[in-house]
Amino acid sequence: RRWGCGREFPLLKALGKRVIAVHSGPDVRHHLAIDQQNRVLGNKAWPLAASNPRWARMPLSYYLKNLRRAELYADLIFSQPNQASLAIRPYDHLFIPIDASAYRTRIPGREIPVVLHAPSNRRTKGTEEIQAAVDRLRSRGVRCEFRMIEGAPHDRLRRELEDADVVIDQLHLPLHGK
DSSP states (O other), X not given: OTTOSOTTHHHHHHTTOOOEEEOOSTTXXXXXXXXXXXXXXXXXXXXXXXXXXXXXXXXXXXXXXXXXHHHHHOSEEEEOGGGOTTOOSOOEEOXXXXXXXXXXXXXXXXXXXXXXXXXXXXXXXXXXXXXXXXXXXXXXXXXXXXXXXXXXXXXXXXXXHHXXXXXXXXXXXXXXXX
């Protein structure tokens, strides 16, 4: 992590290669920049560092170095608004593809719905808040079966997704996950 992302970009360009940068979030998203952007847009999101304190420890220079390398050398940049707060160069929207044919569509029609949450990182995904919300619903008489799956093989997770009535991915980051 010390050197950041994209340190190979100058060499690739010198070799005549085309460079495509794909930003996935923690490589270029500084917590204070996205928090400021959220406030300006009226998004009442949690401060980003609250969902992952490690992000608050990373210096701004790390994110700027990664982003500016891409902006300087990349022929094409893929990103999303929530991670482009520090960007000065335009980017193409990074869509997160899902092969829908890999999933069987099924509407179980249960009287008591199954709610699924499969966090990769509990704090980042807001698992504590999700569990609290489910508990509040239950205390108000809303019946549901809450399933939390962690560390499961992909095939098992896919079966669980197909069987769920409601899937809650995460709470803290905008766009596809929210």
